[in-house]
Amino acid sequence: MSPRFIAEPPLPVERRSLAKHLRLTLARLWFILWQICVPFKGQPEPVDDVPEPSSEITEEQVKQCQWIFDQAAARRVILEQKAQSTFGLMLFLVPLLASLFVFVISKSPASHPALREFGIGLLAISGVLLFLGFTAAVRAISVKTLETLFVHSVIDETGKFREYKKAFHARGLLYCAAMNEAMNDHIAQFVKGTHILTAAAVIGLVVAAIPTSYVLSGLPSSPTETRIVGPVDVSSTEFSDIRADLANLKVDIEKLKASGRAANDGLKLVGKKVSQIEAKISKLQRASPPGPARKGTTPAR
Numbered sequence: 001m002s003p004r005f006i007a008e009p010p011l012p013v014e015r016r017s018l019a020k021h022l023r024l025t026l027a028r029l030w031f032i033l034w035q036i037c038v039p040f041k042g043q044p045e046p047v048d049d050v051p052e053p054s055s056e057i058t059e060e061q062v063k064q065c066q067w068i069f070d071q072a073a074a075r076r077v078i079l080e081q082k083a084q085s086t087f088g089l090m091l092f093l094v095p096l097l098a099s100l101f102v103f104v105i106s107k108s109p110a111s112h113p114a115l116r117e118f119g120i121g122l123l124a125i126s127g128v129l130l131f132l133g134f135t136a137a138v139r140a141i142s143v144k145t146l147e148t149l150f151v152h153s154v155i156d157e158t159g160k161f162r163e164y165k166k167a168f169h170a171r172g173l174l175y176c177a178a179m180n181e182a183m184n185d186h187i188a189q190f191v192k193g194t195h196i197l198t199a200a201a202v203i204g205l206v207v208a209a210i211p212t213s214y215v216l217s218g219l220p221s222s223p224t225e226t227r228i229v230g231p232v233d234v235s236s237t238e239f240s241d242i243r244a245d246l247a248n249l250k251v252d253i254e255k256l257k258a259s260g261r262a263a264n265d266g267l268k269l270v271g272k273k274v275s276q277i278e279a280k281i282s283k284l285q286r287a288s289p290p291g292p293a294r295k296g297t298t299p300a301r
Helices: 015-037 059-107 113-141 166-217 237-259 264-286
Strands: none
Touching: 015 113, 015 166, 059 113, 059 166, 113 166, 237 264
16 A cells, blocks of 8 residues: 555545434534533633653754744634634624515515515524624634743742743743643634534525515515606696687687677686686796605606
């Protein structure tokens, strides 16, 4: 068998162990949900002191201990960046989910109660998952204890400077790295919960949008209300005909007055009314309408 120096990607789970794998996944999910709601101490439990070396520590060994310490610090930064990126995604999803929830409740018809309740239920579940994911993200990016070499690594209990020893320096780096890695594992659980819960909330949001779109697609479009501000010039054939008829009527009245075939006072009253109608029509052509136009119609200019 030839040796392999490059690892292959993980293999899929065998069919006969799918049930066991599913149980483990649900148990881990329950642990994630439990961890989000449970308070924890501010730092991990202290580990045992690194034993004294039996021989002199070399400079390369000190550098190796420093590299281990730096790797733990770099992992902390990566985990916090992942939590912050997911936190930014939640800031986009929260108003979207709230708007869709209000829209479904206010616009969904009562003719499809099953689909309406199904969509509202999925949106409510998505909201709960998003809230839990938000809590996990906040706990992941909150301030955590970070162990590092500080004053006591240089000054002893009596206030005097310690004599530099490579072994003491290396042991201190390894202790800090062990404590920081334990805290990193704790933060990683919150980051993992944030990703899982956010993904579940997005899936619920997408699934809820399918029946909601189906229900709302059958609704008739609501009439629009158009309000015109400013002067409007209204001209049509009907108005022109009315003006022509009024002009003819006025001419006829003048003829009647001249011939004396009707009472003069009555003719004056009719003429006055005709003049008022003509003035109103002229005013309608020049002025804007006093209120909103009819629903579903847009007046022409």
